[in-house]
Amino acid sequence: MSDALNRTEEIVRKAKSLGADEVIAQTTFGRYRQVRFSNNEIDTTVAWNDYATDIALAWKKRVVATKIHNFEGVDATVKRLMELAKVSKENPMFGGFAKGKFKYASPKADKKLIEIDDPQGYVFEAVEAARKEIGNDIDSGGILFTKFEDVYLASSEGPIGTDSRSAIELSIRAFAEREASGHSVECSSTLKGFKPARAGTKAGEIARMAKNPKIGEEGVYDVIFDPLIYGSSLGVYGWMVSAFAVLIHMSVFVDKLGKKVAPEIVTLRDNPAEYSMSNRVFDDEGYPAKENMFIDHGVLKGYLHNTSTAKMFKTETTGNAGLVAPSAWNLEMDAGDMNKDELFEETKRGLYLTNTWYTRFQNYAKGDFSTIPRDGIFLVEKGKITQSLKDLRISDNALAMLGNVAAISKERQHVHWWGEADPPSLSPYVLVKNVHITKSR
Amino acid sequence: MDEDIVDFALKYAEDKKVEYAEARGQSQIQDRLMLRNGILEAYTSAVDSGFCVRILANGGIGFASTNKWTKEEAKEIVDLAFRYAKASGRKDKIKFEKEKGVETKWVVDQKKKIENVSPEEKISAFEEINKTLTSCGVKIAATMGSCNIDLISKYFVNSEGSKITSFVPKLGAFFYITVAEEGKTEQAYEQFGYSGGWEAFGQWGVAEKLVHNAKILKDVITKGKAVKAGNMDLVCGPEVTGIAAHESCGHPMEADRIVGREMSQAGRSFIYKGGPYWIGTKIGSKHATIVDDPTIEHSYGYYAYDDEGVKARRRFLYKDGVINEFLHNRESAAKLGTKSNASSRTVNYDREAIVRMANTFVLPGDMTEEELIEEVKHGVFMKSFTEWNIDDKRFNQRYVGREAYLIENGELKHPVARPIIETTTPKFWTAVDAVSKKVEFDAATCGKGDPGQGIPVFTGGPCIRLREVYVK
Incomplete structure (x- = not known):
């Protein structure tokens, strides 16, 4: 038993001794490193060392939380937290924290990611791979990010455990011309099989193909989504399947349980698996994190829950706590039976989109939204890319687009990117019919 | 916050062969309330405290932070x-x-100190809002409200001899409501922000604004009609003016984007050296004067010195329709051969300061709102917006109206359901032919940086009138 876990448990005991009904303490020792680059050179390299314990307690259904650093001021902090609970308000919907003793899978974190040698080298590997595609006119930027977390969790309700979580991500956007760019990522939980050059090559290929873009035309298109941009869509569906999003009507899935929301080829899961950048063995209540299928062959099977939302929906927690809001860890779309090339062959006249940003909704409950594709927008005619385009916007509906999925590729990629393709996902190429495209006038 | 350790970190860094070094300690007392449908889900109260160093050496930058307040840790992060x-x-x-090095201390005053407001009072304020909202005669399907309080103490030192201490209380609130009428839904969010004390809560008129929004959403459902697409005049309310100023003037004028530093995330800018737009280029009509000003007292984006120790001042971004001055930090200023104009901001000790806006708004003109509308034969008055976005070069943008009305022969008619303007930056600002007198501000959280740094800002302006733009 480690000292950190003992001290985390001690916090729980302390809060219980002061009268708390239920307590969870979670200590994270995090080491995060990031190399940022632009114009093909390193701009800055960043390190964050984080020593934090999150403490949540409930007293007579009053839920309060705090954070301490480096186990400093535990007694005073817990005392203050109890005082806060006593003047706070009851949450009648609070269903308690997860109860029971659980066995967790062994974490498979890669200790090499505590401090990698020569992080800049990974960046240059990606840049050089992109340069091979583009030539010396290349302009590129991005990040290399690594994470290593030791996590210690103790709960008055039974759960106690440790986890180690590691991740590495390389994101590169390469420009072949001012308005011809490609973006790709390489994401993993370990260094094994991590190939920055793969991201560089793909970003470079897209950028090269994107040269000499023309302003596209408005209309309704069949669209092939690259795994990176579809990762953004999966992030939207992952948020909307959180029970919290459903409760506040920021979801198209309100009152849709058991109903068909997509064609039969669509199966979506949340799975904090070993390969994922957001791998974990338990959630923030100490409940085992696990695979949850939420759309099964087009039918909405369930929402993602913590213990409280599960009780409200008369079901079991799915291991996705969040103190307040359950959240997806790592989304997966099941592979289809076509390969990428066959998806293109299916497309008589359509678009191939590779990345997007600035997704905003008019109405989450209805699903009306728009988003702005970037980094390679291509016209596809008779299965072939015939023209690079620019300055287009998807202006459509999230539920309609899920319903219009026509084909899914066998190939899938683990993707994560900044604010858009988040949380990480295992994302295929996806063909969606009848997507509404608009542009500036 | 242990200022001695921050000083120690700087001294330890200066003993190395550095071109520049800075150390910043930051301690934030944070309160967070989250309410769902009027019920307090959780109350979070914590102190987030740590320090960082940033070093320029051999023409490269290194940044490291920690929340372990020891000299050993300070040495580790400096190394x-x-x-x-x-x-x-x-x-x-x-x-x-x-x-030049600066030694100073600045604080933002509070009339009613947040530290003296009890948790019960804060909770009660939010519960009252929800009661008012849910009894306003409109069917509210769901609400989500949150309150963010940050009492931010900073201690900044650098190798130029600067030593700046500051204290800023930031008060923010956010609400999201869903109205359901006649089997249809409409949604709206509203954000409030202030640098100062709890007195802001009474000034915001939160309940009144949310009730107004609820009634508007009901009207959109029950009375709203789609506009017949075509070229027409568009009068933008201050909220729409403000978001356009922020998105299509403030962001493209961030010099770090212009030099490429943000190319893979927030993107670049349609303004770049050798391109069609640069300082001195016409971008709008003579009525398009947009400033960014951190010095507006008690504004959400207020600061006296930026996070590189540079004194804040107003920046004229577009002046009389001409590109005038970029937003700079020390790095971008050196790159483009100018001086920093104090645009370097960060959200916490563990984030590198980058170029940010503060309070971006269109300067007022001399007409009244009524006069702007009176002169419109056929058009739309878009008072507020719902969905919006802009591409990463900040050229193609879209604003969808939330509260909007048809204008016929100078008079407001029925509500218009979700009118849309989707146009380019020069087309938008060139179409402006009149600007009203009264400037209003809205609080917003501007997103940028990797990892993301959501930073408090105001957006704002008066009403502006655009002639003959395509609205659908």
Whole structure:
């Protein structure tokens, strides 16, 4: 038993001794490193060392939380937290924290990611791979990010455990011309099989193909989504399947349980698996994190829950706590039976989109939204890319687009990117019919 | 916050061969309330405290932070930052524009100190809002409300001899409501923000604004009609003016984007050296004067010195329709051969300061709102917006109206359901032919940086009138 876990448990005991009904303490020792680059050179390299314990307690259904650093001021902090609970308000919907003793899978974190040698080298590997595609006119930027977390969790309700979580991500956007760019990522939980050059090559290929873009035309298109941009869509569906999003009507899935929301080829899961950048063995209540299928062959099977939302929906927690809001860890779309090339062959006249940003909704409950594709927008005619385009916007509906999925590729990629393709996902190429495209006038 | 350790970190960094070093300690007392449908889900109260160093050495930058307040840890992060800076191996060496050292202290006053407001009072304020909202005669399907309080103490020192201490209380609130009428839904969010004390809560008129929004959403459902697409005049309310100023003036004028530093995330800018737009280029009509000003007292984006120790001032971004001045930090200023204009901001001790807006708004004209509308034969008055976005070069943008009305022969008619303007930056600002007198501000959280740094800002302006733009 480690000292950190003992001290985390001690916090729980302390809060219980002061009268708390239920307590969870979670200590994270995090080491995060990031190399940022632009114009093909390193701009800055960043390190964050984080020593934090999150403490949540409930007293007579009053839920309060705090954070301490480096186990400093535990007694005073817990005392203050109890005082806060006593003047706070009851949450009648609070269903308690997860109860029971659980066995967790062994974490498979890669200790090499505590401090990698020569992080800049990974960046240059990606840049050089992109340069091979583009030539010396290349302009590129991005990040290399690594994470290593030791996590210690103790709960008055039974759960106690440790986890180690590691991740590495390389994101590169390469420009072949001012308005011809490609973006790709390489994401993993370990260094094994991590190939920055793969991201560089793909970003470079897209950028090269994107040269000499023309302003596209408005209309309704069949669209092939690259795994990176579809990762953004999966992030939207992952948020909307959180029970919290459903409760506040920021979801198209309100009152849709058991109903068909997509064609039969669509199966979506949340799975904090070993390969994922957001791998974990338990959630923030100490409940085992696990695979949850939420759309099964087009039918909405369930929402993602913590213990409280599960009780409200008369079901079991799915291991996705969040103190307040359950959240997806790592989304997966099941592979289809076509390969990428066959998806293109299916497309008589359509678009191939590779990345997007600035997704905003008019109405989450209805699903009306728009988003702005970037980094390679291509016209596809008779299965072939015939023209690079620019300055287009998807202006459509999230539920309609899920319903219009026509084909899914066998190939899938683990993707994560900044604010858009988040949380990480295992994302295929996806063909969606009848997507509404608009542009500036 | 232990200022001695921050001083120690700087001294330890200066003993190395650095071109520039800074250390910043930051302690934030944070309160967070989250209410769902009027029920307090959780009350979070914590102190987030740590320090960072940033080093420029061998033409490269290293940054490291920690929340372990020990000298050993200070040495470790300085060593890391120094090693990272040296390892950058840049051909094009980064330089920082030099400033004179400043020793000062600045604080934002509170009329009603947040520290003296009990948790019960804060909770009660939010519960009352929800009661008012849910009894306003409109069917509210769901609400989500949150309150963010940050009492931010900073201690900044650098190798130029600067020593700046500051204290800023930031008060923010956010609401999201869903109205359901006749089997249809409409949604709206509203954000409030202030630098100062709890007195803001009474000034915001939160309940009134949310009730107004609820009634508007009901009207959109029950009375709203789609506009017949075509060229027409568009009068934008201050909220729409403000978001357009922020998105299509403030962001493209951030010099770090212009030099490419943000190319893979927030993107670049339609303004770049050798391109069609640069300082001195016409971008709008003579009525388009947009400033960014951190010095507006009690504004959400207020600061007296930026996070590189540079004194804040108003920046004229577009002046009389001409591109005038970029937003700079020391790095971008050195790169483009100018001086920093104090645009370097960060959200916490563990984030690098980058170029940010503060309070971006269109300067007022001399007409009244009524006069703007009176002169419109056929058009739309878009008072507020719902969905919006802009591409990463900040050229193609879209605003969808939330509260909007048809204008016929100078008079407001029925509500218009979700009118849309989707146009380019020069088309938008060139179409402006009149600006009203009264400036209003809205609080917003501007997103940028990797990892994301959501930073408090105001957006704002008066009503502006655009002639003959395509609205659908």
